[in-house]
Amino acid sequence: xxxxxxxxxxxxxxxxxxxxxxxxxxxxxxxxxxxxxxxxxxxxxxxxxxxxxxxxxxxxxxxxxxxxxxxxxxxxxxxxxxxxxxxxxxxxxxxxxxxxxxxxxxxxxxxxxxxxxxxxxxxxxxxxxxxxxxxxxxxxxxxxxxxxxxxxxxxxxxxxxxxxxxxxxxxxxxxxxxxxxxxxxxxxxxxxxxxxxxxxxxxxxxxxxxxxxxxxxxxxxxxxxxxxxxxxxxxxxxxxxxxxxxxxxxxxxxxxxxxxxxxxxxxxxxxxxxxxxxxxxxx
Ligand SMILES: [Zn+2]
Numbered sequence: 001x002x003x004x005x006x007x008x009x010x011x012x013x014x015x016x017x018x019x020x021x022x023x024x025x026x027x028x029x030x031x032x033x034x035x036x037x038x039x040x041x042x043x044x045x046x047x048x049x050x051x052x053x054x055x056x057x058x059x060x061x062x063x064x065x066x067x068x069x070x071x072x073x074x075x076x077x078x079x080x081x082x083x084x085x086x087x088x089x090x091x092x093x094x095x096x097x098x099x100x101x102x103x104x105x106x107x108x109x110x111x112x113x114x115x116x117x118x119x120x121x122x123x124x125x126x127x128x129x130x131x132x133x134x135x136x137x138x139x140x141x142x143x144x145x146x147x148x149x150x151x152x153x154x155x156x157x158x159x160x161x162x163x164x165x166x167x168x169x170x171x172x173x174x175x176x177x178x179x180x181x182x183x184x185x186x187x188x189x190x191x192x193x194x195x196x197x198x199x200x201x202x203x204x205x206x207x208x209x210x211x212x213x214x215x216x217x218x219x220x221x222x223x224x225x226x227x228x229x230x231x232x233x234x235x236x237x238x239x240x241x242x243x244x245x246x247x248x249x250x251x252x253x254x255x256x257x258x259x260x261x262x263x264x265x266x267x268x269x270x271x272x273x274x275x276x277x278x279x280x281x282x283x
Contacts, residue, residue, distance in 0.1 A: 009050075012050070013253065015272060016250070016257065016269065017253065017254055019265070019266060019268055019272065020253075020257045020261065020266055021265075022268075023265045023266070023267065024260045024263075024265045029263070030090040030263060031089060031090060031264075032086055032087065032089050034235065034264070035080055035087050035090075035091040035092065035234065036093075036234050036235065036246075036261075036262065036264075036267075037092070037093045037095055037244065037246040038092055038094055038095065038247050038261075038262075039095055039230065039247065039248050039249060040053055040058070040094070040095065040249055041053075041096060041098055041100065042098070042143060043055055043102040043103070043105075043106035044102050044106065044143070046142070048252075049142070050251055050252065051250070051251075052102075052142070053249065053250070055110065058106070058107065058110055059113075060255065061249065061258050062094070062110050062111060062113075062116050064258060064262070065092055065094070066115065066116050068262075069088055070091055070262060071091075071092065071116040071117055072087050072088070072091040072117065073093070073117040073160065074119045074200055075160075077091070077093045077235070078225065078226055078241070080237060081226070081235065081237060081239055081241050082241070083237050083238060090262055090263050090264070092262055093117070093118075093119065094116060094117070094119070095118065095119045095120070095121060095202070095246065096119075096121065097121045097164055097202055098123065098126075098145075098164060098168070099121070099122030099123055099126060099127060099145050099146050099164065100143050100145055100146070101143055101145060101146050101150070102143060103120050103146060103154070104150040104151075108157060111159065112157060117159075119159065119161070119162050119200065120151075120154060120159050120161055120162065121162040121163065121164040121200075121201075121202035121228075122145075122146070122151060122161065122162070122163070123164045123167065123168045123186075123204070124166060124189045124190060125189075126167075127145055127146060127193075128144065128145055129148065130147065131149050148194075151193075151194065152193075152194055155194060155196070160200070161190065161194065161196070161198050162198060162201065163183075163187065163190065163198050163202070163224070164201075164202050164204060165186060165201070165203070165204050166181075166182040166185045166186040166189070167182065168204045170203075170204055170205050170209065170210040171183075171204070171210060171211060172209060172210050172211050172212045172214075172215050173209070173210065176215070176218060180218050180221075180222065183201070184222055187224075197223075199223060199224050199226075200225065200227070200228075201219055201226065201227040201228070202227070202228045202229075203215070203227060203228070206228070206229040206230025206231065206246075207229075208231070210229075210230075211229055211243065216242035216243055217242075219242055225241065226241045226244060227241070227242040227243065227244065228244045228245075228246055229243055229244065229245055230246060230248065231243075231245040231246070231270065231273075232245060232246070232247060232248065232266070232267070232269050232270035232273050233247070233267055233270050234264060234267050245270075247261060247266055247267070247269075
């Protein structure tokens with residue numbers, strides 16, 4: 001890992017901790033009016049990879065969620081957004097994106113241990129046909145994806161399955177007709193392979209450039225009932241169910257940060273996130 005990457009990592013960790021420290025409220029206060037959907041990607045020990053959370057860190061997160069009774073299911077969150085039910089104060093929904101194999105090997109046992117619900121958003125065209133692992137890993141892939149057998153068993157163990165599009169491409173960066181094909185093919189494949197309807201969607205990449213009013217309308221027409229972005233923020237009753245924000249969880253944050261993140265300390269991170277996006281666009 002280069003010196004620049006290490007310095008960037010440290011700068012980001014310091015920024016996240018500073019935001020969390022600045023916006024922390026007393027943990028006991030909480031609110032019935034907001035819920036947070038937390039985004040994870042992979043689980044393991046890869047140094048300086050924010051998307052790969054070590055199992056011991058994830059264990060401490062889920063232990064906290066369970067001990068405070070914060071865990072909510074996707075169904076409960078959807079009913080909360082519609083205004084049909086209340087949730088516990090500062091409820092959180094655990095989600096993972098992409099469908100990597102560590103969701104099966106590392107995430108599931110910890111969720112089961114604490115009996116906390118979760119959603120796995122997966123890209124069905126990337127799910128492996130056979131259980132045997134290929135002998136080599138493509139260079140652009142950090143780990144293998146789950147197999148259909150593993151995904152089916154994940155669902156049997158109570159993890160809700162969500163759709164992360166058919167291929168992992170930005171829906172708003174392709175013609176709408178093509179985006180509709182992605183949404184329809186994914187729904188059909190889930191129905192055929194899992195024998196169930198998968199009606200919740202998470203936009204690949206999920207930045208403001210990756211979804212639009214048109215993609216939201218199209219997903220609703222195809223039959224999806226909720227869609228999550230990677231925009232940072234809490235969820236309130238009555239929000240547009242097709243553009244729901246989430247809160248990213250990263251590895252390497254100090255241990256005091258996660259409980260505060262559950263209670264809103266990282267909600268303000270969106271201003272940093274949007275700033276970074278503008279810097280990237282202006283390049
Ligand atoms: Zn993704």
